[in-house]
Amino acid sequence: DTEVTQTPKHLVMGMTNKKSLKCEQHMGHRAMYWYKQKAKKPPELMFVYSYEKLSINESVPSRFSPECPNSSLLNLHLHALQPEDSALYLCASSQASTEIYEQYFGPGTRLTVT
């Protein structure tokens, strides 16, 4: 299996809701990433997990809370989001978190905050 999968594909949530995005890979990769992508813009890095430990947090607001339960799974817990958080959220994985490895991207979750 050489794909990164993400669920759900689409999510609409109110500003008081709590929801979670899920990401899974079975390539044996030890680094996983969350990106946020606005329309016609490049992905912006949010978080990096390396060997199931959070290694980079790009000053993301606390209403986004990542979790890595095991080496294959990555979650992003959402709470009290704002309309400007509406975007495509991409998960990616790579063999390790050093700069030489290709990142494999999931199809993304399209999030709309109302």
Add this chain to the structure above:
Amino acid sequence: AQRVTQPEKLLSVFKGAPVELKCNYSYSGSPELFWYVQYSRQRLQLLLRHISRESIKGFTADLNKGETSFHLKKPFAQEEDSAMYYCALGGNKLTFGTGTQLKVEL
């Protein structure tokens, strides 16, 4: 700080014409550079990386350290090449350029 610059937001060429997507970078160390492509309604995927020095779908890119550039080239554009292309620099994290939308017209 590492930075990637793609000066063209949109590049429109005719089918069969040569294509060059420009990318310049700023990085103090030894750079690891990639081109990622996003076709319409498809996931972001790696097109090529400088370390492998291979040609993918007819595209090539050469790292020029003197000019700090990693331009993407293809001698004859095809309609299926229409997509968003991102140059990316690997450092302590992957830094993307702003992207160039390539449109190949018939």
